[in-house]
Amino acid sequence: MKGKHIIMPEKRRATLEDFEVDENLGPDQVLLKTHYSLISPGTEGAGFTGLESGTQFPHGSGYTAIGEVLKVGKNVTKCTVGDFAFCYSSHASIVKTSSIMLSFTPPLEIDAKIIPFVRMATVAMTSLRVSSAEFGDTVVIIGLGLVGNSASQIFKLAGMNVISVELVPERLEIARKCGIDHLINPDEEDVHERVNSITNGRKAEVTVEAIGNPRLVELAYQLTGRKGEVILLGSPRGEYIKNVTDVLNYTHLIGRGAITLKSAHEWVYPTMHSGESKHSLERNSQIVYSLIKNGKFKVEELLTHVINPEDAQSAYDGLTDKKNEYLGVIMDWTQI
Template identity: 45%
Template structure:
């Protein structure tokens, strides 16, 4: 049986390959799945495609968000059967052998299949809420309103906060408004600090969720924070940035700068599976996200900009890189 895969061959070069896949010899806790839809994670995958992510080797198959149908299960898999529709951290390929004892969950029947891969984006964003002190009535600023930033905005709203988003893309600002943000601000068209102070009675925001991964964005927006506020690093910092680190540290150390806290919000800080001694886990967060989707509390449909064939992969990544006004949530349809 042949397997179709999207492959990053070299920096900024995307191809589709067909390679043989073995259909027998599954490990006891392994499952062979056939993909229905996979979702591009723009920040991570474009960073990999640039060739600047040391952990991603080229040629390599990107992707980590999938909804699939089970084809075959290993002898030790008891909770799943062939034909089940599942959510898992799958790559951009037609078939894949994956472990059934990680984040591997039955897809809820009351959620559209095209929404299911977005659970990965939501659980990534969820970490920013989990590590924070965001409470009912707080003001939160989110810098970067791509998929992760949009999800973080929606989750902060569900936490009871007023949420203000900042982005350079007019389309992303519009999507944020469609999904319920309190104010979507373009830094070239508004005095962002003045706008935040007006909306917070001059106090500033309780939390700043930095979702771009651009270090300069984190530092430049520190004046938006209130005294004892939190800078939450949701986007993985990438690229070189030189600044006066003393002034940055003064924001943490000195009361007249705000005595802020800096918190890391990488998703893997939590265990994968449920643990009786740890409240949060990736599995628990995923199950909560499914409930929010099923109850239509988390808005997914506006974020889907394209559903493309795998053969259109090069077009998809080019659009996400250079046409952010039209490309947002891009799914590959493997049917």
């Protein structure tokens, strides 16, 4: 069987190429005919531009998808031929995977195009899981990309007072449509003054850096109150030259806040749910899907483009250079 997949042959190039599909499955694998896949602007964008440390070209790309089950391994019980399955996978017309997060018997209850956004929300959910934030606390989210917007929605759903910071006006407007009340554009007002005003000088109990820009970690510390938390949700990328002792003293010295620094890398939790851990990526996916289905987590507002995979180059260019236009980009493999 032949398929098509996205390849990045060199920096800032994305192409659609043919490949041969090995239809032989392991006992726990599933063969899927992809319908829709979602581009991750952060992780894939870093691979596209070469910002990701250790990037080697050529390489494939992809993050999350939903498709029709064509074939299942002998141990698979979660889905059967003809079902739809949501998984973590590459951008390809045909994929093999053993990580089925969600499965559905047609007809689907919601538009299949928005289901891949579940993964962006589960990435963001990690910041809530690892935090000590409680109902009524103030949480600052720096960045309103797909992950930052998702984190803003999730912390609000958990009962937090959310303040989101973003430079791109169009992304601030999308966040407003998603129900985020306190929005700050640093180009238009002083972030420190606004956070102090909203919190009556207490600052935030938790600040989440959701971009992966190491230059913003110090800002995150400065927006966080005494004995609060700074959480790294975005994966730090790029060089940042700074006196690290000065930054570490925000954590070490009580006079600088004695602020805890935490990781929110999604892989701190197991992929599939086994009962050995309360949380897993599979369980988080089930929770987010329920929130979307019940209209509590907004997704349609995040979807800006649906493209033919043949137009992948323009999509990655747009996500890199036109952040005012591009946010959530779905590849429609039914057009191939």
